[in-house]
Amino acid sequence: MMQRRMTVANRTVMGVLAALVLAACGDKAPLPSSPTSTPIAVIPAPRKVEAGSGVFVVKEGTRLEFGDGVEGERLGGYLTDLFQKTYGIGLGASGNVPAAGVIRFELTGGAAGPAHPCAPGIWASCPSESYSLASSPSRIVISAADSRGLFYGAVTLWQLLSKQQGSFVVPVVTIEDSPRFAWRGLLLDSARHYQPPEFIRKFIDVMALHKLNVLHWHLTDDQAWRLEIKKYPRLTEVGAWRVPAGPAAAADIDPATGKPRLYGGFYSQEDVRGLVAYARSRNITIVPEVDMPGHASAAIAAYPKLAVLDRPSADVPADWGVYPNLFNAEEATFKFLEDVLAEVVTLFPGQYIHVGGDEAVKDQWQASRRVQARMRELGAKDEHEMQSYFIKRMEKFLAGQGRRLIGWDEILEGGLAPNATVMSWRGIDGAVAAAASGHDTVLSPQPTLYFDRRPFDTPTSPGRVQISTVENVYAFDPAPAAIGEAQRKHILGVQANIWTEHIRTPERVEFMAFPRAAALAEVGWSATKDWAGFSERLPAQLERYKVLDVRFAEAPLPRPVDPFHRTSHEMVLCTEKIALSLEDDAPVAGTRAVFKVDIMNPCWLFKGADLSKATALVASVGQAPFNFQIGDAVKEIPLHRPATPEGELEVRVDDCNGERIAVLPLAPAAGNFAVTTLPAASIKPREGLHDLCLTFTRKSIDPIWTIDSIELKTTRAAGTE
Numbered sequence: 001m002m003q004r005r006m007t008v009a010n011r012t013v014m015g016v017l018a019a020l021v022l023a024a025c026g027d028k029a030p031l032p033s034s035p036t037s038t039p040i041a042v043i044p045a046p047r048k049v050e051a052g053s054g055v056f057v058v059k060e061g062t063r064l065e066f067g068d069g070v071e072g073e074r075l076g077g078y079l080t081d082l083f084q085k086t087y088g089i090g091l092g093a094s095g096n097v098p099a100a101g102v103i104r105f106e107l108t109g110g111a112a113g114p115a116h117p118c119a120p121g122i123w124a125s126c127p128s129e130s131y132s133l134a135s136s137p138s139r140i141v142i143s144a145a146d147s148r149g150l151f152y153g154a155v156t157l158w159q160l161l162s163k164q165q166g167s168f169v170v171p172v173v174t175i176e177d178s179p180r181f182a183w184r185g186l187l188l189d190s191a192r193h194y195q196p197p198e199f200i201r202k203f204i205d206v207m208a209l210h211k212l213n214v215l216h217w218h219l220t221d222d223q224a225w226r227l228e229i230k231k232y233p234r235l236t237e238v239g240a241w242r243v244p245a246g247p248a249a250a251a252d253i254d255p256a257t258g259k260p261r262l263y264g265g266f267y268s269q270e271d272v273r274g275l276v277a278y279a280r281s282r283n284i285t286i287v288p289e290v291d292m293p294g295h296a297s298a299a300i301a302a303y304p305k306l307a308v309l310d311r312p313s314a315d316v317p318a319d320w321g322v323y324p325n326l327f328n329a330e331e332a333t334f335k336f337l338e339d340v341l342a343e344v345v346t347l348f349p350g351q352y353i354h355v356g357g358d359e360a361v362k363d364q365w366q367a368s369r370r371v372q373a374r375m376r377e378l379g380a381k382d383e384h385e386m387q388s389y390f391i392k393r394m395e396k397f398l399a400g401q402g403r404r405l406i407g408w409d410e411i412l413e414g415g416l417a418p419n420a421t422v423m424s425w426r427g428i429d430g431a432v433a434a435a436a437s438g439h440d441t442v443l444s445p446q447p448t449l450y451f452d453r454r455p456f457d458t459p460t461s462p463g464r465v466q467i468s469t470v471e472n473v474y475a476f477d478p479a480p481a482a483i484g485e486a487q488r489k490h491i492l493g494v495q496a497n498i499w500t501e502h503i504r505t506p507e508r509v510e511f512m513a514f515p516r517a518a519a520l521a522e523v524g525w526s527a528t529k530d531w532a533g534f535s536e537r538l539p540a541q542l543e544r545y546k547v548l549d550v551r552f553a554e555a556p557l558p559r560p561v562d563p564f565h566r567t568s569h570e571m572v573l574c575t576e577k578i579a580l581s582l583e584d585d586a587p588v589a590g591t592r593a594v595f596k597v598d599i600m601n602p603c604w605l606f607k608g609a610d611l612s613k614a615t616a617l618v619a620s621v622g623q624a625p626f627n628f629q630i631g632d633a634v635k636e637i638p639l640h641r642p643a644t645p646e647g648e649l650e651v652r653v654d655d656c657n658g659e660r661i662a663v664l665p666l667a668p669a670a671g672n673f674a675v676t677t678l679p680a681a682s683i684k685p686r687e688g689l690h691d692l693c694l695t696f697t698r699k700s701i702d703p704i705w706t707i708d709s710i711e712l713k714t715t716r717a718a719g720t721e
């Protein structure tokens with residue numbers, strides 16, 4: 001009922017917003033001189049906006065004023081820094097500046113209640129997050145029931161700022177705002193690739209400016225354990241370091257050790273305390289994830305007694321995918337995990353602790369006589385019940401520490417722990433099941449909210465080939481019909497996940513996060529969907545990224561199709577089983593080529609190749625290590641028998657069973673982990689446009705040979721090579 005009312009109100013507001021923004025930006029007109037058309041490009045869209053006329057001019061000397069009880073130093077410091085850093089404005093500069101206005105923050109004594117379902121126990125204290133902002137030419141007043149609301153009022157104020165005729169102005173406006181959902185999150189995977197604490201601070205800063213409030217921090221996985229645990233120092237001494245996959249990394253010898261250079265890093269408890277406090281001052285709760293019982297290889301490399309296998313690998317592995325390594329079910333292992341969680345709760349004061357629970361393939365438990373005996377002792381009749389026992393036990397431990405457990409939707413299997421919250425990632429089915437059984441849930445489903453998918457078909461950014469655009473994210477329904485009206489109160493909110501297998505650097509994290517995070521923020525915060533309005537406001541958001549020095553993804557204009565030349569990204573994959581945009585295996589330093597390839601079937605179609613004047617085909621190829629744990633699916637990868645030891649690139653015409661028109665031996669490329677242009681192969685011209693099918697023969701799935709680009713040489717161009 002409440003939501004329906006807000007929906008109607010917001011639609012009206014968005015109409016006004018769209019009209020204002022259109023008036024301001026339409027047809028690339030110069031910035032308007034009439035102050036009444038100052039753009040109101042706030043993201044996420046506020047619940048209610050009433051635009052007035054005139055502006056408040058923000059300048060050196062604009063004073064900040066704080067009502068009773070407001071943490072003026074903290075809030076004022078934040079806002080002053082933000083205005084200084086982004087626009088060079090020195091708010092509250094000393095001295096008597098004539099005609100300078102006042103920005104005032106006031107606490108309202110709890111009048112504005114929370115709009116989202118802030119049930120007792122979700123957060124340590126139930127945050128309001130609501131605020132109102134009223135501006136006139138001389139004064140801006142931001143009021144809220146608590147410091148979170150005031151913070152968001154300050155964020156909105158910053159977004160309202162625009163430059164008009166040389167001055168920074170805030171339009172005269174009245175805003176009433178409150179969020180739709182309590183949980184508005186991003187997952188950052190710091191296990192697959194490590195990001196330094198300075199970057200995480202920056203990421204938190206930018207999240208806060210989207211009114212996102214949960215940083216789900218994925219700290220442990222097969223490929224690394226990144227969180228310092230005092231009681232178990234080997235977790236980070238050993239578990240935080242690995243030799244990256246592939247021959248190039250193996251050949252990169254560290255002179256200090258005489259062994260391959262290790263990749264990695266970890267967060268000390270001091271780092272974590274600093275980051276948690278930093279996030280908290282920006283209304284962001286960090287929810288740490290310690291994944292169990294699967295994704296455990298790094299912990300097992302550090303402490304082999306945790307393993308099911310008698311002799312587990314002593315090295316932290318560098319493959320992506322799903323390893324079969326699970327924690328065993330010994331009392332000592334539960335004790336280890338409880339000890340770890342005991343330190344985790346001292347570091348992370350938020351209510352929720354995430355224990356993973358995903359992708360724990362049960363083969364090792366099934367095959368182990370010892371685990372089977374433990375299952376009988378514990379009364380688990382199958383491996384799902386064993387996992388359920390595991391998670392229930394962790395929940396009990398966390399409850400004893402005053403915390404709540406959250407896990408991926410696999411924790412539903414074998415019976416959900418009594419008070420567990422379910423993060424639904426395999427679509428929304430987990431959320432539907434959780435809500436139906438009276439459990440809280442966060443919607444974070446693939447494919448749409450998986451930000452390791454690329455935002456568009458970009459040739460430079462690695463990631464999953466299938467895309468999830470900013471519009472796809474915006475269209476995501478956070479309260480799907482499959483969850484009945486009565487159960488919707490269990491939807492805590494939404495989250496997008498930035499898995500970093502293929503996102504090696506902080507810059508790439510930013511590229512994958514923004515501006516899709518802006519769409520996510522609006523899905524989680526705003527009561528109404530309005531794609532047209534959002535896209536009108538988006539350019540202002542992109543300008544903000546620029547002033548914040550944040551990299552973001554902006555779709556390039558489509559390029560005309562070239563009938564003579566294609567990169568792998570401009571070709572069609574024959575299949576998209578595990579389709580990735582992958583980096584080559586060149587040494588880590590320096591730029592690396594990025595190829596589009598289905599690792600299950602490296603096969604490309606050059607659609608519409610003009611063969612009428614073609615006399616030769618030039619192929620540039622590269623290679624990437626096959627570092628994927630895909631279980632039995634590996635048997636499905638086709639291998640075509642090579643004629644030469646290194647294999648060949650084969651080119652067929654019209655389809656993949658068509659006439660073979662060229663065979664290019666790979667020998668010249670075999671020792672080169674970067675891109676190699678193979679000697680040209682002669683081809684005979686034939687009339688018209690044809691599809692070319694490109695595949696490799698090879699003895700083994702490793703390396704993955706890939707196309708970088710194909711060029712058709714024509715009679716006209718022949719001899720110019």
Ligand code: ACM
Pocket residue numbers: 358359408425
């Ligand atoms: C997941 O993507 N394994 C949660």
